[in-house]
Amino acid sequence: MIQEGFLTVFSDPLTLIFIALGTIIGIIFGAIPGLTATMAIVIFLPFTYPMLATQGISTLTALYIGGISGGLISAILLNIPGTPSSVATCFDGRPMAQKGQGAKALGVAVVFSFIGTFIGIMCLMVLAPLLASVAIKFGPFEYCALSVFALSLVVTLAGKDMIKGLMSAVLGCMIATVGLAPLDSKPRFTFGNFNLNTGFKLLPVLIGIFAITEVMNYASEVNKQKKFEVDEVEIKGFGFTFQEFTGQIKNAFVSAMVGLGIGILPGIGGSVSNVLSYTVSKNTSKHPEKYGTGIIDGIVASETANNATIGGAMIPLLALGIPGDGTSAMLMGGFLIHGISVGPLIFEKSGSIVYGIFFAMLLSAFLMAVFMLLGMKWFIKILKVPKNYLLSIVVTLCVIGAIGDSNLLFDAWGVFGFGLMAYLMNKAGFSMTPLILGFLLGETVEVNLRRVSQLISTTSPFSRPLFLVFTLATISVLGYSVYGALSRHITIKSKEKREK
C-alpha cells in the first residue's frame, strides 16, 4: 500500500507538476500579507474538482504547506505577518532583519519550517490513530480549561507592564464577542449592521494591527528618515552555523510538539500555535529577556510550531473525519468531493491514496525549503525597494486580501479601524500580542464555558482528569507570576529603604 502510494505520486509527472506549482503558489499567497493559506485553498479547491483524487488533494496540501511557510518572508522583512500563522515570527524576525541579519533570519525560518513540517507529517504517518484517540477525549470541559490556560500565558507576553498586557488581552476577548452569540445566536454589539453579525474576522484584525500600524509608523517618521541601508549580505549555506542549529534542537522539538498538539485538537484554531509556542519557548528559555531583541530562538519557536500544525491538523481530519480549523475544513471538502470518506476506515478503504498524499506532503515540504532557500537572494532585495512604493503596494494587497476573505467591502473598513486602534494603543504603550491571543481564544473560552454550564448537571468536572490538569497548570502559572511580581516588588522596596 505504501509502495503503491509512493508510485501514484512519483510515477505521475502531472502530480509532480501540480505539487510544485501548488507549493509555489502557496508560498506566494503566504508571503503576501492579506492572502493566506486558507484563501489559496478556497480559490484553488474548485480547480481540483476535475483532477484525480491524489492529484487534487496533493495540490491542496501543497498549497497548505507553501501557504503556511510563505508567511515568514513578509514577517521577517516587512514586520507584517504574511499569514496569521506567522504573527510570532515578526517578534524576533524583524529585529534581526534590522540588525542586518535578514538572510540569517530567513535561513533559520525556512529550515525550521521544513523541520516542523517534517515532524508533523511523520507523526501523522505513524501515530495518527493513536493521537486521534487522544483528541476525542477533549470535550467542552477540557477546551475551556486549555484555552484559559493558554490565556494565562499572556502574563508572560505582557512584557514589562503587566496591567496594560492584561487590559490588552481582555480587550481582545471583548472584540471576539461582537456578532451572533454562540449557542443562542443573539446579535451582540452589532448595532443593527448585518455585516457585524459574523463578528470581526481574524484577517482584517491582524492586517489592521500589523500592516496599517507599520505603515503609519513609517509615515510618522518619513521626514526624519535616516538612510537605512541593507548591506549586501553573502548568504552562505543556510545562513547560520551548525552550532546554532544544534543549540536549537530542544527548542525546535518542544515547539513542534506545541504546534502538533494545537493542530490535533479540533476546536483551537491553527493560528494560535505560533504565538503559543513562542510564549512557551520564552517561558522555558534560560534567557527570556533576549526574546524580542532578534534571536533565532523566537523564530525557531514560531516557524517550527506553525508548520508542525499542518501534520497535526491532518490527524483528526484523516483519522476521525474531523477538521481542526478552517483550512482543514476546506481540505475535508476536497476529500469528500473526490469520493474519499475520511474517518476510521480511511486506511483500509483509500490506503494507497492516503499514503500517496503523505508522500506528496513530504515532497511539498522539501520543495518548499528548496524554493525558499533559492529565492532568499531575491526576497532580501525587498528591503531595497523604497518604502513609500513598497508599503503602498502592501496596503493595497492587504485590503484586497481582507475583502477577498468573504468578499465583503465592509472588511476593508475593519482593517483601517483596527489599524487606527492598534496605532493609538501602541503609542500608549500597549502590547498587541495579548490582544491577538485574547481575540483568538476568547470565543473558544466562551463557547465551551457555556457548554460546560449545560453539561454540569450530568457531568462532574472532577471526573475529567485533563480538565483538572489544565486548571492546576493555570493556577500554577498565575501563582508563580504573582509570586515573582511580589518578590520583585519587595526587593525593590527593601532596596529603597536601605538607600534611604
Added chain:
Amino acid sequence: MLKRHAISRKVTGALVVATMAMSLAACGGSGTNGNTNTAGNEAGNTAESQQGGAAAQAETEAAVPAVDWTGKTINFYVTHSAGGDTDYYARLVAQNLEKQLNCNVVVTNVTGSNGAVCMSQYKDVPNEDGLNFICTNAGSMACNEASGITDFGYEAFEPVAVYGKQANQNIIVRADAPYNSFQEFVDFTSAQEHAGELNLGISTGGVAYFLTMVMEDYGCDFNIIDIGDNAERITSLLGGGCDATIVTYSLVKDYIEAGQLKTLCAIPKSNNEGNTLDVPSAADVIPNLIDDSVYACLAPKGTDPAYVQALNEAIQAATDTDEWKQTCNDYSYQSRYVLNVEDTIELLKAQRELVMSYSDLLQN
C-alpha cells in the same frame, strides 16, 4: 478560528423541519415542460403557455428582453463557503450552465451568518442585465428568518430554481447502546425512569433543534446539550460527551461500517421519492419527524421574469444528464431533483410557513 464554522454552516444551514402535505412528487423530475408563468424568450424555447389562466403573465409580454447569455459573464453569489455542500452544488450547476449557455459563470462565496450576509447584500442589487444570481440552501434562508437573524425570506427575491436536495440526516448512537431501533430508542427515553438521562448533542437554533423539539413533543425526554456542528457532534459522540446525535449519514458511514457507531433511523423528506439510502425511516415511529431542505437559485428582487424563466430552463436542461444524476446519488443519496419556477416558489413558500411556525421556539 478563521473559518472554524465552515463545516457548521454546512449543517446548520441545512435543514427545514416540515410536515408538508403538498405533493411535490409530480414535479420532481419533470424536465422542462409545463412552465406557465412567464412569456418565453425570443428563441422561443419556452413552451407556449398551455393554461392561459395564469393572470400574472399578461403584463410581461410587453417588455421581453432578448435572453442571450452567450459570451457574457453570469455571477453566482454563494451564501456559504467553499468545500461545503451548498457551494458544491452551486459550482456543479455553474459548470453545467457554462456548457449549456456558452457563457462564463463566476462563482463567488460571500459568507457569514449562515448565509444572511450574502442575502442581505445582494437581495436588492440592480439586475437589469440578468447577470446576478444568488445560490443558497433554502433551509438556511428560512431558519435565518424564523430565528430573527434576517427580516426577510424568499419573498425578498425572485426564486429561479431548486436544483438539489440535502443529504440525509440520521439519528446516530454508539454501537454498544442498548437500543437497536428508533422505536426502542424512543421507548427508552420516554420511560419515566430514564427521563432526562440521555445526553442528546445538537446545536441549539439549528435544524437539529427542531427535530429534537418534535421528538420531545412526542414524549421523548432528553438532556439537550449544544455540541456544535456535524464534526463536533461526531467527536462528542465517540468520546462519550453525548449519547446520541443527529448528523449527515455520509459523515458517519465509515464509523458504522467499522462497528463504532450505529444509525437508528434516517430523517425522511416529505417527498422521500428518489432517496437511495437504505436506512429505516424515522417517520415510521414519529410521523412528524421530517426534514426537507433544498438547494436553490434566487435572483435579486425586480429581476425581469424572462431572465428567471430562461435561467430556470437552462438549469433544467443542464442538469438533465447521467453525470448529474450520478453525482446527486454519490454525494447526497438522492436522485435528480430540479423544479420549475412555479414549483420552486411553491416549495419555498411551504417551507417558510412551516419554519415560521417554529419561530417562537427558535428565538428563545
